[in-house]
Amino acid sequence: xxxxxxxxxxxxxxxxxxxxxxxxxxTSINNxxxxxQNSGRGLVHLILIRSNEREKHSGRLRVTLDTSKKSxxxxxxxxxxxxxxxxxxxxxxxxxLIWGAGTKLIIKP
Amino acid sequence: DVKVTQSSRYLVKxxxxxxxxxxxxxxxxxxxFWYRQDPGLGLRLIYFSYDVKMKEKGDIPEGYSVSREKxxxxxxxxxxxxxxxxxMYLCASSPTGADTQYFGPGTRLTVL
Numbered sequence: 001x002x003x004x005x006x007x008x009x010x011x012x013x014x015x016x017x018x019x020x021x022x023x024x025x026x027t028s029i030n031n032x033x034x035x036x037q038n039s040g041r042g043l044v045h046l047i048l049i050r051s052n053e054r055e056k057h058s059g060r061l062r063v064t065l066d067t068s069k070k071s072x073x074x075x076x077x078x079x080x081x082x083x084x085x086x087x088x089x090x091x092x093x094x095x096x097l098i099w100g101a102g103t104k105l106i107i108k109p
Numbered sequence: 110d111v112k113v114t115q116s117s118r119y120l121v122k123x124x125x126x127x128x129x130x131x132x133x134x135x136x137x138x139x140x141x142f143w144y145r146q147d148p149g150l151g152l153r154l155i156y157f158s159y160d161v162k163m164k165e166k167g168d169i170p171e172g173y174s175v176s177r178e179k180x181x182x183x184x185x186x187x188x189x190x191x192x193x194x195x196x197m198y199l200c201a202s203s204p205t206g207a208d209t210q211y212f213g214p215g216t217r218l219t220v221l
Contacts, residue, residue: 003151033209043199043212088151090210096167097210099144099152 004032004089004100012106019076021103023089024069030092032065032072037102038085046074046087079107112136113213115200121219128187130216132200140203141183142210143167143175145196152199158183190220 007022023032034046049056049065049072056063062075076083084107090097116131134141140159144152144167154167156175164175172194176184183202187194197217201210 042214043201045209045211048209090152096154096157101149101151 003098004091006087006089006100006103008103009101010104010106012108013079015079015081015107015109017079019079019083019105019107021074021087021105023072023074023100025089025091026070027091027093029067032063032092033090033097034061034063034072034074035088035090036085037088043088076105079105081107081109083107113200113202113211115198115213115216117216118214119217119219121221122187122190123221124191126190126220128190128218128220130185130187130198130200130218132183132185132202132213133181134183134202134211135181136202136204136211137180138202138204138211139180140205140208141177142201142203143173143183143185144199144201145169146199146215147196155185190218192220194218195220 004023004025031050033048035043036046037043047058047063049063060077065072086102086104088102089100113134122128142157143155146152153169155173156167158164158177161180174186197215199215200213203210
């Protein structure tokens with residue numbers, strides 16, 4: 001399957017801690033994207049990293065990509081209650097996006 | 110600001126009914142997509158369109174059809190709804206096929 005696989009499936013941490021979630025895949029990709037989904041705002045694009053990039057930052061988000069290991073990680077630093085959501089990786093393999101099943105992140109106050 | 114709207118947030122239909130889900134984007138995007146989302150399965154692509162009157166099957170097109178008569182509007186049609194089509198339906202648009210996708214709020218469809 002070309003589907004990205006997120007790990008862990010669920011993650012619960014204290015507010016202020018860092019959260020790391022991973023995405024592994026099997027095919028070659030053009031880019032990899034991370035999205036967030038919460039009940040109030042639907043699916044929202046967070047960050048896109050291209051296959052020739054190794055790391056990208058956006059505010060409290062840091063994404064890494066290791067094409068030799070076919071994996072990516074999303075780090076959220078100094079987590080907040082508003083970060084509670086499901087996070088999905090999406091692979092651009094053939095100019096369509098292939099989605100993983102997501103990591104459910106819960107931030108405890 | 111980018112906007113994708115879907116005709117209904119919640120919809121309840123009976124088995125065998127014809128169901129129309131509409132999606133409108135105001136960003137002049139070429140590409141539009143229909144996904145369904147089920148717990149544990151992520152997003153699965155039903156159909157997409159890269160131009161007016163053009164459509165391509167995604168991974169799970171069976172039981173669905175689509176229509177794109179205008180660039181901004183992409184409709185998903187369930188010809189004869191069945192209980193296994195109970196799901197969250199998400200519409201998205203993007204400038205190109207693999208670019209950032211912008212999503213609508215979703216329609217939660219229940220088929221009884």
